[in-house]
Amino acid sequence: MSHDHSLNPETMPQxxxxxxxxxxxxxxxxxxxxxxxxVLFASLFGTYLALKxxxxxxxxxxxxYGLELVFVMTMLLLTSSLTSVYAMYHMKNNDFKKMQxxxxxTGLLGIGFLAxxxxxxxxxxxxxxxTFRSSAFGSAFYxxxxxxxxxxLFGLCWLSAIMIRNAKRGLNLYNAPKFNTFSLYWHFIxxxxxxxxxxxxxxGKVA
Amino acid sequence: xxxxxxxxxxxxxxLWDYLTTVDHKKIGKLYLYGGGFFFLLGGLxxxxxxxxxxxxxxxxxxxxxxxxxxxxxxxxxxxxxxMPILLGLMNAVMPLQIGARDVAFPFVNALGFWxxxxxxxxxxxxxxxxxxxxxxxxxxxxxxxxSPGHGVDYYVxxxxxxxxxxxxxxxxxxxxxxxxxAPGMTYMRMPLFSWTTFVISVLILFAFPALTVxxxxxxxxxxFDSAFFDVALGGxxxxxxxxxxxxxxxxxxxxxxxxxxxxxxxFATFSKKRLFGYTAMVFATILIAFLGFMVWAHHMFxxxxxxxxxxxxxxxxxxxxxxTGIKIFNWLLTLWxxxxxxxxxxxxxxAFIPSFTIGGMTGIMVATSVADYQYHDTYFVIAHFHxxxxxxxxxxxxxxxxxxxxxxxxxxxxxxxGKWAFWLFFIGFHLTFFIQHFLGLMGMPRRYWVxxxxxxxxxxxxxxxxxxxxxxxxVIVFLYNAFYxxxxxxxxxxxxxxxxxxxxxxxxxxxxxxxxxxxLVRGLDALWLEKMEGNGKLAPAEPVGDIHMPNGSILxxxxxxxxxxxxxxxxxxxxxxxxxxxxxxxxxxxxVCMLIRSLKDDHGYHITKEELEKEAR
Amino acid sequence: xxxxxKTNEFHKEQNKEEMKKQLITFAAMIIFTVIAFLIVGTGIMxxxxxxxxxxxxxxxxxxxxxxxxMHMKDKxxxxxxxxxxxGVWAAILTVAALTLVIWW
Numbered sequence: 001m002s003h004d005h006s007l008n009p010e011t012m013p014q015x016x017x018x019x020x021x022x023x024x025x026x027x028x029x030x031x032x033x034x035x036x037x038x039v040l041f042a043s044l045f046g047t048y049l050a051l052k053x054x055x056x057x058x059x060x061x062x063x064x065y066g067l068e069l070v071f072v073m074t075m076l077l078l079t080s081s082l083t084s085v086y087a088m089y090h091m092k093n094n095d096f097k098k099m100q101x102x103x104x105x106t107g108l109l110g111i112g113f114l115a116x117x118x119x120x121x122x123x124x125x126x127x128x129x130x131t132f133r134s135s136a137f138g139s140a141f142y143x144x145x146x147x148x149x150x151x152x153l154f155g156l157c158w159l160s161a162i163m164i165r166n167a168k169r170g171l172n173l174y175n176a177p178k179f180n181t182f183s184l185y186w187h188f189i190x191x192x193x194x195x196x197x198x199x200x201x202x203x204g205k206v207a
Numbered sequence: 208x209x210x211x212x213x214x215x216x217x218x219x220x221x222l223w224d225y226l227t228t229v230d231h232k233k234i235g236k237l238y239l240y241g242g243g244f245f246f247l248l249g250g251l252x253x254x255x256x257x258x259x260x261x262x263x264x265x266x267x268x269x270x271x272x273x274x275x276x277x278x279x280x281x282x283x284x285x286x287x288x289x290m291p292i293l294l295g296l297m298n299a300v301m302p303l304q305i306g307a308r309d310v311a312f313p314f315v316n317a318l319g320f321w322x323x324x325x326x327x328x329x330x331x332x333x334x335x336x337x338x339x340x341x342x343x344x345x346x347x348x349x350x351x352x353x354s355p356g357h358g359v360d361y362y363v364x365x366x367x368x369x370x371x372x373x374x375x376x377x378x379x380x381x382x383x384x385x386x387x388x389a390p391g392m393t394y395m396r397m398p399l400f401s402w403t404t405f406v407i408s409v410l411i412l413f414a415f416p417a418l419t420v421x422x423x424x425x426x427x428x429x430x431f432d433s434a435f436f437d438v439a440l441g442g443x444x445x446x447x448x449x450x451x452x453x454x455x456x457x458x459x460x461x462x463x464x465x466x467x468x469x470x471x472x473x474f475a476t477f478s479k480k481r482l483f484g485y486t487a488m489v490f491a492t493i494l495i496a497f498l499g500f501m502v503w504a505h506h507m508f509x510x511x512x513x514x515x516x517x518x519x520x521x522x523x524x525x526x527x528x529x530x531t532g533i534k535i536f537n538w539l540l541t542l543w544x545x546x547x548x549x550x551x552x553x554x555x556x557x558a559f560i561p562s563f564t565i566g567g568m569t570g571i572m573v574a575t576s577v578a579d580y581q582y583h584d585t586y587f588v589i590a591h592f593h594x595x596x597x598x599x600x601x602x603x604x605x606x607x608x609x610x611x612x613x614x615x616x617x618x619x620x621x622x623x624x625g626k627w628a629f630w631l632f633f634i635g636f637h638l639t640f641f642i643q644h645f646l647g648l649m650g651m652p653r654r655y656w657v658x659x660x661x662x663x664x665x666x667x668x669x670x671x672x673x674x675x676x677x678x679x680x681x682v683i684v685f686l687y688n689a690f691y692x693x694x695x696x697x698x699x700x701x702x703x704x705x706x707x708x709x710x711x712x713x714x715x716x717x718x719x720x721x722x723x724x725x726x727l728v729r730g731l732d733a734l735w736l737e738k739m740e741g742n743g744k745l746a747p748a749e750p751v752g753d754i755h756m757p758n759g760s761i762l763x764x765x766x767x768x769x770x771x772x773x774x775x776x777x778x779x780x781x782x783x784x785x786x787x788x789x790x791x792x793x794x795x796x797x798x799v800c801m802l803i804r805s806l807k808d809d810h811g812y813h814i815t816k817e818e819l820e821k822e823a824r
Numbered sequence: 825x826x827x828x829x830k831t832n833e834f835h836k837e838q839n840k841e842e843m844k845k846q847l848i849t850f851a852a853m854i855i856f857t858v859i860a861f862l863i864v865g866t867g868i869m870x871x872x873x874x875x876x877x878x879x880x881x882x883x884x885x886x887x888x889x890x891x892x893x894m895h896m897k898d899k900x901x902x903x904x905x906x907x908x909x910x911g912v913w914a915a916i917l918t919v920a921a922l923t924l925v926i927w928w
Contacts, residue, residue, distance in 0.1 A: 014835050018900070021386065025311040028903065029382045032412060035907035036374060040416035042915030043453075046922025047424065047435065047446055054441025056434075071861050078857065082850045085893050089843050093836055132433055136441035139433035143423070158805075165806050174808065187894045191886050197857075198882040202864045206874050385903055412907070413914040449921045453914075500914060504925065512925045 016091065017180035019173050030181040034188045041192050044147055045199060048140040052204065056135035059128050061204030070201045073116045074193065077152075080109035081190040084183045091179055096171045099179070103163055106186065110156050117149050141200070148196055151189050158182055227759035229313035230719055231298045234320050236615060238295025241324045246288035248331065250682060252280035257639070257675035260668050263660040270656040274341035275358065277654055279330075281344030282362065285458070286369060287327040289600050293465045294323075294376050296607050297404045299615045301380065303710035304401045306389025306728060308721045311382035312375075313757040314804070319376040321767035326369025329774050333361035343654065345451060348436035348444040352428045357778050363426045364774035368767070370415050370422070377411030380404050389709070390748040391728035395489070398708040398732075399482060402489050403468030406496045407461045413500065414457035421450035430781050445510060452503035460499040462596065464492060466603025467534060470556045473610050474538050476704050477553045478545025481732055484537040491530035491537075498527045508579045517576040524574035531567060535560060551625030555606035558633050559598060566594030569644065584654075587647025593640045605632075605685065612692070613699035617716045621696065624688040628681045635677025642667045642674075707735035712745050720754045723819055754814040762800045769797030849892040856881045 013019040018027055052061060087102035121142070124130040132142045159182055166175050225233060256276050259267045268276065302310055310316050333339040340362035342351035351359045384405045388397070397405075425447065427433040434440035436447055475482040482488060504512060504520040538560060547553070569591040573582050582588055605628075612620045646667045651658060658664045701715035712734045713721060724747035730736045737745055776790025860881050863869050869877070891897040896905055 024386050025382050028385055029312060029378050031901075031904035032378045032381050032907050035911035036378070036412045036416050038908065038911030039413050039914045039918060040420060042911075042918040043417045043420035043450055043922075045915075046919040047420070047450075049919065050443055050446055050922045050926045051435070051441065054434075054443070056440045067861060067865050071857075074857055074861075075854075078850070078853055081889065081893055082846070085843075085846050085850075089839055089846075092839050132427075132431070134434075134440075136434040136437065136443070139427065139435050139442075143427065143433070143435075161802060161805050174810065184894055187889050190893075191889050194882050194885045194889070198860065198878050202860055202878050203875055205864050206867075206871050206878075381907075409907070409910060413910060417914075417918060443926055445926050446922060449918075449926070453918055453921065501917060504921070516925050 013173075014092070016094070016171065016173055016176035018177070020177070023173065023177035023180075026177040026181050027184075030184050034184070037188065037192075041144075041147070041195075044140075044144045045195065048144045048200065051136040051140040054136035054140075056137070058135050058138065059130055061137075061200075064124065064128060064130060065201050065204050067201065067205065069116055069120055070197055073113050073120075074197050076109050076113040076116070077190050077193050080106045080113070081187055083109065084186050088180065088183050091171065091176060094171060099171070100163060100167065103159060103179070107156055107159050107163070110152055110159070110186075114149060114152050114156070117145070117152075121145075144200065145196060148189070148192050151192070155182070155186055155189055158185070224759075226764050227761045229309075229317045229757050229759055229763075231302050231310045231313065231316060232615070232717060232719070234316055235295045235297075235299030237320050238291045238298060238323070239615070241320070241327065242288050242291035242295055245283050245327050245331075246292065247682075247686075249280050249283035249288050250679065252276050252283065254675055254679055256280060257672040259656070260658070261672040262669065263665055264657045271341065273656040274343075274654075275339035278340045278343050278346075278358075278362070279334075282330065282340065282366070283327075284596075285344065285462070286366060287323070287330065289462050289596070289604070290373060291323050291327075292604050293462065293600075294319075294373070296469070296604070296611065297380060297400075297465065300611055300710055301401050301404045302383060302387075303614070303713055303717070303721060304398045304708055305384060305387065306392050306709050306722065306726050306733075307383060307387040308725070308754065309387075309757065310379050311386055312379045314760060314763060314809075315375050316379050317760070318763035318766060319372040319379065321763050322372025322375070322770065323369045325767045325771040326365045326367070326372065329368060329771055330361055330365030333358055333365075336361075345455070346425065346447075347451075348425065348428070348447040349438070351425060351447075352436050352444075359425075360429060360778040363422050363429065364777060367419065367422045367426070368770050368774060370418055371770075372767075373411055374415045374419075377408040377415070380408040381412065384408075389722075389725045389728055392709075392733070395486070396728055396731045396733065398468075399471035399485070399488055399492075400465070400468035403464040403492055406492050407464045410457045410461050410464075410496055410499070414454045414461070417450050418454035421447055421454065424450070426777070430777060445507075448507055448510065449503070452506045456503040456506065457496075457499050459595075460496055462600045463603075464495065466559075466600045467492065469603045469607040469610070470538060470559055471541075472708065473552050473556045473606055474541045475732070476610075476706055477548045477550070477556075478542050479547075479705075480541055480545040481707075481735075482537070483540040483543075484533070485731060487533055488537055491533040494530040495527060498523060498530070502527065505574055505576070505579075508576045509583045521574055521576040525571055528567065528571055535564060535567075550609070550622055551620065551629055552606045552609035554626065554629045554633075555602045555609065558629070559602040559606070562594060562598030562602065562636070565641075566591060566598050569594065582647065584652055585647035586643040586651045586653055589653050590640045590643035590647060593643075597636055597640070605629075608685075610704070611710075613703050613715070614710055614717065616693065617698050618692040618696045619699045619703055620688050620692050624684055624691060628684040628688060630681075631684060632678050632681025635674045635679075635681055638674025638677060639671050640674070642670050646671070702734075705738075707732040709733050709745070712737075718822075720756060720814060723754075724749050724751055751816055751819055753816055754819070755811055756814060757811045758809055760804075760809070762804050766797045766800045766804075769793045769795070769800060773797065846892050849888045853885050853888055856885050 016023075018024050083102050083106045087099045087106060090096075090098040090102060131138055133139070162175065162178050162182060225237060228234060228237075255268060256273070259265050259273055259276075298310070298316065302308070330340070336357065338356035338358040340346070340354075340358040342354045342359050342362070346359060346362060351362075384397070384401060424433075424435040428435050428437065434442045436442045436444045438444070471482050471488060502520055502524045504516060505524045508517050508520075549557070569587070573579050573588060573591055609620050609625055612618060646664055649663055649667075651664050658668065699715060701713075702711040704711070709726065709728070712726060726733070726745035727748035728745070733745060737743055770793060772789050773793025776786045776788070776793055779786035780790055860878055863874055863877065890908065895901065896908070
């Protein structure tokens with residue numbers, strides 16, 4: 001077995017991300033980590049649900065939320081989930097350039113999402129005086145959505161680190177697991193967002 | 208490369224070796240040293256508490272200091288003594304038991320250890336900066352949100368840092384067990400200790416995030432003026448209780464299940480019998496873990512959740528007695544008709560059964576939600592959880608020390624001293640805590656600084672304190688034993704107990720690559736099987752070949768140090784802007800080190816076949 | 825070598841099939857999302873109807889993410905699913921506790 005794990009189309013395994021023990025470990029480790037993250041976000045959701053009516057005289061969920069921006073954010077993040085699927089598709093076909101391209105698009109969509117979120121927070125603070133400190137609802141809202149935003153930010157840093165690091169050397173069995181774990185993480189962020197837009201914004205608007 | 212490092216013997220070289228190690232055996236030892244140190248600290252705090260309560264209206268320590276003592280005793284013992292020592296044992300033994308050369312993520316393993324250590328140091332630095340946490344180890348809001356000074360801030364940051372480390376450790380063990388078992392080591396051939404490691408890692412994975420969130424909420428309330436627990440702004444302090452116990456109850460099983468695993472190994476080995484009901488033991492473990500997740504609210508019966516919720520949680524709690532009972536009977540039946548050797552390890556294990564069963568019985572009593580209104584927050588509860596945690600976990604740890612000491616430190620602990628330590632500690636333990644059941648029933652509340660004269664509490668408290676002195680003596684004898692065996696005893700032979708499981712099949716001292724050739728496992732109790740049906744040696748599953756090893760790294764230490772520094776920044780930014788230097792500096796240091804880890808390729812190195820053959824000669 | 829190229833072609837074909845399914849999944853997710861926003865935006869449904877429906881659609885979307893985008897339906901994901909379902913179970917308990925037995 002060669003030690004440098006370099007790849008060419010002829011010797012390329014079907015699943016380069018799981019071809020080495022290290023790759024298998026990373027793959028499983030990330031899935032288990034996501035199992036833990038599920039509980040982390042559940043605790044934050046639970047806290048939000050417990051405190052969503054504790055407005056302390058401030059704006060209620062119905063007065064506060066607007067659907068247009070949230071819809072745009074949802075589309076951005078859902079699409080970025082698809083683009084990262086495309087990136088993994090090209091990884092399995094050993095097409096490094098296209099993989100980088102789709103990862104790049106994923107990153108840009110993520111940045112777009114984050115920009116919208118920052119605008120949204122800014123808007124709430126300046127138009128409504130609705131802050132982290134103004135009520136228990138404010139604390140819970142910013143903590144839940146902020147934790148998700150923090151995950152997006154971390155994902156973007158992670159993505160740029162592995163993209164830049166591997167830009168010149170192409171795909172190999174050492175870095176394929178890294179790209180794959182990133183994409184799993186990114187999908188999970190999207191999963192969390194599905195619940196945020198449903199439970200926080202949509203249910204907040206009807207309730 | 209690594210063998211060259213090992214040959215340099217100067218102090219600095221050894222220190223550097225341990226700071227950068229990613230070897231699970233060394234990390235296991237580090238966990239034991241760290242956990243052992245905090246165990247002594249927590250023990251000292253316990254003795255101080257007991258001295259304060261030796262007589263009515265004592266003024267040995269002030270009321271404020273007493274609050275700090277009980278808080279620090281509980282927090283230290285649970286998070287920084289019991290947990291890390293168990294994680295250390297798992298690190299040292301589990302990979303050998305499943306026939307792996309290392310854990311799945313050696314780097315993360317090291318990181319987990321250093322995060323634990325710095326978290327523990329963080330918590331204890333609070334003694335030096337003037338105010339230790341004083342809101343109880345449960346830190347209930349609003350007591351914890353309104354506690355003045357920085358004490359509780361240290362609690363929050365210390366636990367947050369070490370909690371992250373524990374979570375990493377859990378994921379690491381899970382992946383190791385799933386992916387790295389030796390050929391033939393199926394799940395149902397794994398020794399019970401490895402099984403319990405697997406199950407508690409699942410518990411860690413699902414329980415610790417709740418604590419993480421709870422601590423964040425508490426941190427935001429204390430340091431950034433959020434309003435989660437602030438009733439004036441619509442907050443709700445019960446959220447903390449739920450989050451804390453959603454973590455806290457599984458935590459109890461995270462502590463006790465590995466101890467169950469340890470006893471299962473010891474009973475089988477020293478009875479010269481296969482563990483009775485192995486399959487039932489495995490499923491009982493899983494069932495305990497599953498049920499253990501659904502009972503947290505039994506800590507909150509008096510909160511006022513209402514009769515329906517209380518009844519559900521009471522019934523679920525009592526259900527745990529069933530799988531636990533299965534275990535107790537299986538251990539008894541393992542002993543039944545066995546060729547029993549009674550040594551120190553076995554003494555601790557035999558003492559565990561009645562002691563833990565008493566704790567289990569009082570557990571059923573406090574689980575009865577109606578009766579719990581009477582027991583709640585009295586010494587009855589104190590007695591109950593010390594019977595399960597000391598009688599279960601601490602006995603387990605000490606039994607495991609005697610049993611695996613030859614494997615970890617290449618020495619056999621002295622039997623005579625071991626028995627002295629056992630009897631002193633065992634008698635002391637029952638003296639201290641048995642009487643507390645009655646103190647509690649007579650109405651003595653927990654966490655009180657003083658009690659009044661002539662209320663029937665004087666004698667009981669006096670006996671309890673005397674018991675604590677006996678326990679102290681026991682611990683000192685054990686400690687002396689550790690040093691004595693290191694300096695006076697010769698190296699231990701391989702497999703001194705005529706063991707049954709894989710960890711006894713490796714040469715002594717354990718080579719840093721564990722197995723030259725991965726063993727082929729043919730059944731449960733793999734080594735015993737070969738002793739009975741083969742030539743006493745495990746057949747290799749592969750030819751001698753290159754072994755891939757991970758590189759050591761200082762980065763785990765530096766990352767943890769970064770978070771440690773940032774922790775002080777978080778604590779003091781409320782009072783001084785200078786603290787932002789620490790905050791950003793520490794975070795920056797940690798993140799930069801993480802980035803280096805991500806960007807720098809680390810392929811590890813290979814021990815070549817030639818080197819292995821040369822070493823064999 | 826020739827054999828290798830053949831298996832490669834086969835894998836490529838497989839990956840393409842997979843990609844098609846994922847595109848359909850994506851389209852379904854977008855449709856669900858649009859319906860969800862329409863229900864709330866137009867207010868055509870009562871609260872009692874809307875909330876369960878929104879939750880069900882969210883669950884289906886999440887299942888799509890896990891099973892198709894994250895390949896949980898594929899072989900070799902048994903333990904991953906166990907841990908995710910374990911996490912979901914713990915999550916349900918946590919959310920239930922914090923919504924049901926907090927205020928009274």
